[in-house]
Amino acid sequence: MRTVFLHTADWQLGKPFAGVEDDGKRALLQNERISAVDRLGIIAKENGAKFILVAGDLFDSTRATKSTVSAACSAIGAIGIPVYAIPGNHDFGGAAGLWEQDFFMRERDQLAPNLRIFLKPEPVELDTAVIFPCPLLRRREAEDPTAWLRRLTDLGEQYAGKPRIVLAHGSTLDFGFMEEDEGSESETPNLIDLTKLPIGSFDYVALGDWHGTKKVAANAWYAGTPEIDRFVKGGDHDPGNVLIVEAERGQDPVVRIVKTSAIGWHEIEFQFADDTSLSRLRELVDEKIEKRAKLDLLKLRLGGALGIEASSNLEKAIDTWTARLLRLKIENKTLVAPTGAELEALTRRSGDPLIALVATKLAGMAAAGGDGSQVARIALRELHGACVVR
Numbered sequence: 001m002r003t004v005f006l007h008t009a010d011w012q013l014g015k016p017f018a019g020v021e022d023d024g025k026r027a028l029l030q031n032e033r034i035s036a037v038d039r040l041g042i043i044a045k046e047n048g049a050k051f052i053l054v055a056g057d058l059f060d061s062t063r064a065t066k067s068t069v070s071a072a073c074s075a076i077g078a079i080g081i082p083v084y085a086i087p088g089n090h091d092f093g094g095a096a097g098l099w100e101q102d103f104f105m106r107e108r109d110q111l112a113p114n115l116r117i118f119l120k121p122e123p124v125e126l127d128t129a130v131i132f133p134c135p136l137l138r139r140r141e142a143e144d145p146t147a148w149l150r151r152l153t154d155l156g157e158q159y160a161g162k163p164r165i166v167l168a169h170g171s172t173l174d175f176g177f178m179e180e181d182e183g184s185e186s187e188t189p190n191l192i193d194l195t196k197l198p199i200g201s202f203d204y205v206a207l208g209d210w211h212g213t214k215k216v217a218a219n220a221w222y223a224g225t226p227e228i229d230r231f232v233k234g235g236d237h238d239p240g241n242v243l244i245v246e247a248e249r250g251q252d253p254v255v256r257i258v259k260t261s262a263i264g265w266h267e268i269e270f271q272f273a274d275d276t277s278l279s280r281l282r283e284l285v286d287e288k289i290e291k292r293a294k295l296d297l298l299k300l301r302l303g304g305a306l307g308i309e310a311s312s313n314l315e316k317a318i319d320t321w322t323a324r325l326l327r328l329k330i331e332n333k334t335l336v337a338p339t340g341a342e343l344e345a346l347t348r349r350s351g352d353p354l355i356a357l358v359a360t361k362l363a364g365m366a367a368a369g370g371d372g373s374q375v376a377r378i379a380l381r382e383l384h385g386a387c388v389v390r
Contacts, residue, residue, distance in 0.1 A: 009055035009208025041079035055208030056088025056169030140189035272304030336377035
């Protein structure tokens with residue numbers, strides 16, 4: 001028997017995005033995560049998926065607000081096809097969880113009757129597959145969440161040849177963790193050891209926790225978060241996707257990556273060689289954000305040196321980018337290095353001897369280096385703007 005489904009994880013609806021200072025922009029980021037649910041529903045239907053699996057962290061917290069819960073249930077209900085999820089480390093189950101709170105259960109029943117949360121580690125037989133959920137009932141589980149699968153006996157050829165799918169949330173040994181001695185507890189919480197699963201017993205392992213899309217075994221994948229939520233780390237970190245999976249009993253799964261993220265998270269590192277370099281930086285930023293507004297975040301690391309006028313123009317560009325972007329995270333180590341013509345325009349002002357004197361002293365401080373050097377350079381820039389630029 002063959003089945004097609006959509007594998008996703010780490011929606012983290014309600015994520016606060018504390019690094020974004022503007023309330024309106026922060027709300028746009030949060031709302032886009034709800035919109036991503038709408039997009040993956042469309043993708044699921046277009047690809048003939050029978051159901052959707054969410055491998056943990058549907059919500060960012062066990063204390064998701066009521067408005068977030070309602071918005072999530074409304075978006076999930078609009079998908080139409082069944083959505084099956086487990087608690088992850090952010091929205092873990094148990095006594096502190098939200099999954100059995102009255103408000104969530106009411107909203108689920110009224111808005112998302114197609115949503116089912118697996119809170120017990122026990123097989124769930126569907127029409128076209130069997131799900132083996134590994135829910136997290138605490139934020140940090142000392143035992144491998146998939147350990148219960150090793151204790152299953154007499155699986156044989158139960159379930160009429162339906163594909164068997166593990167649904168789990170945690171880190172795998174593929175991420176560089178040291179293997180613990182047999183019989184000892186891992187110091188790393190929620191650590192999953194895929195090598196200990198019974199060989200041939202499961203056809204696909206749907207994983208959550210790692211926010212990038214990653215294949216960790218022939219039949220095991222991390223889907224990653226469908227809407228990127230941070231600046232990407234590392235070349236193999238590929239977030240912003242969902243997976244369309246074709247699974248069949250006893251066969252390797254066929255997995256297809258589908259892009260879903262709408263918000264751009266970009267990084268630029270740039271060194272100014274001279275004043276003309278500013279035009280190149282503008283081009284690079286335009287290439288990333290395409291003159292869009294409120295759809296991108298940018299981490300900008302700047303170095304090198306610019307003259308007084310070019311430095312002032314950089315500040316204006318930064319002001320524009322800050323307004324357009326959802327967030328500009330900037331590390332600006334650019335030095336103000338006045339050109340000869342700019343220094344002369346300040347220090348040889350026969351009609352303004354006081355300004356010329358101040359400029360000469362500031363130029364001397366700037367050339368001397370030390371802690372006050374950059375302050376003096378900035379002061380020269382301000383003086384230049386006030387006295388020379390019209």
